Amino acid sequence: xxxxxxxxxxxxxxxxxTGTVFVQVLMLWALVTDPRDGPLTPMRVITVLGMVSAQxxxxxxxxxxxxxxRGTVFSHAAFRHVDAVIGAIVAAALLWFAVTAVNAxxxxxxxxxxxxxxxxxxxxxxxxxxxxxxxxxLAQAVARDVEATRMRAELDEVI
Numbered sequence: 099x100x101x102x103x104x105x106x107x108x109x110x111x112x113x114x115x116t117g118t119v120f121v122q123v124l125m126l127w128a129l130v131t132d133p134r135d136g137p138l139t140p141m142r143v144i145t146v147l148g149m150v151s152a153q154x155x156x157x158x159x160x161x162x163x164x165x166x167x168r169g170t171v172f173s174h175a176a177f178r179h180v181d182a183v184i185g186a187i188v189a190a191a192l193l194w195f196a197v198t199a200v201n202a203x204x205x206x207x208x209x210x211x212x213x214x215x216x217x218x219x220x221x222x223x224x225x226x227x228x229x230x231x232x233x234x235x236l237a238q239a240v241a242r243d244v245e246a247t248r249m250r251a252e253l254d255e256v257i
Contacts, residue, residue, distance in 0.1 A: 104167050109159065115156045118149040124132050147191045155186035172236070172243045179231045184226050191222035 125142065158179040165171040165179075198215040205211045 101150075104163055107163055109217060111156050111160050115212060118156075122146060123150055128151040141197070144193050144196050144200070148190060149192065151186040151189040155183050155190075158182040158186070164216040172240050174240065176236060176240075177233070180229065180236060184229050187222065187237065191219050191226065194222055229237055 125146065129138065129142075161179045162171065162176060162183075165173070165176055168175075195216070198212060198219060201215065202209075202212045
């Protein structure tokens with residue numbers, strides 16, 4: 099991965115992470131300082147939890163990019179970060195289903211919106227499955243790298 103691509107990806111990750119933290123702080127500030135804002139509503143809780151899941155995914159991707167840059171991504175340590183990304187995506191899908199459930203009573207005249215929102219939740223789960231397949235590819239690459247290292251050691255002993 100080139101230095102330009104790493105820098106660009108890190109810039110995007112930093113902007114999104116900073117933005118989510120900024121929104122969380124503003125939401126907390128509004129809840130603490132403005133009594134007219136009312137208590138925590140289900141949508142506010144879901145929003146904060148959604149941002150937390152995004153932050154977990156962003157942090158894990160940052161760590162994976164660091165491992166790619168160092169050439170250590172084909173190791174067992176990478177699985178922890180990939181698993182965190184998968185978990186964050188699944189959590190985001192479940193939170194989206196919660197948004198759909200909270201929004202559904204208001205959509206009685208037009209239930210198509212609820213169906214579309216459910217479809218979006220399934221699409222988010224599909225992204226988690228894609229990352230899971232990529233995790234399996236990483237597992238194969240790590241296994242081959244371990245095998246190649248073992249074969250090199252055997253070859254060095256023969257020579």
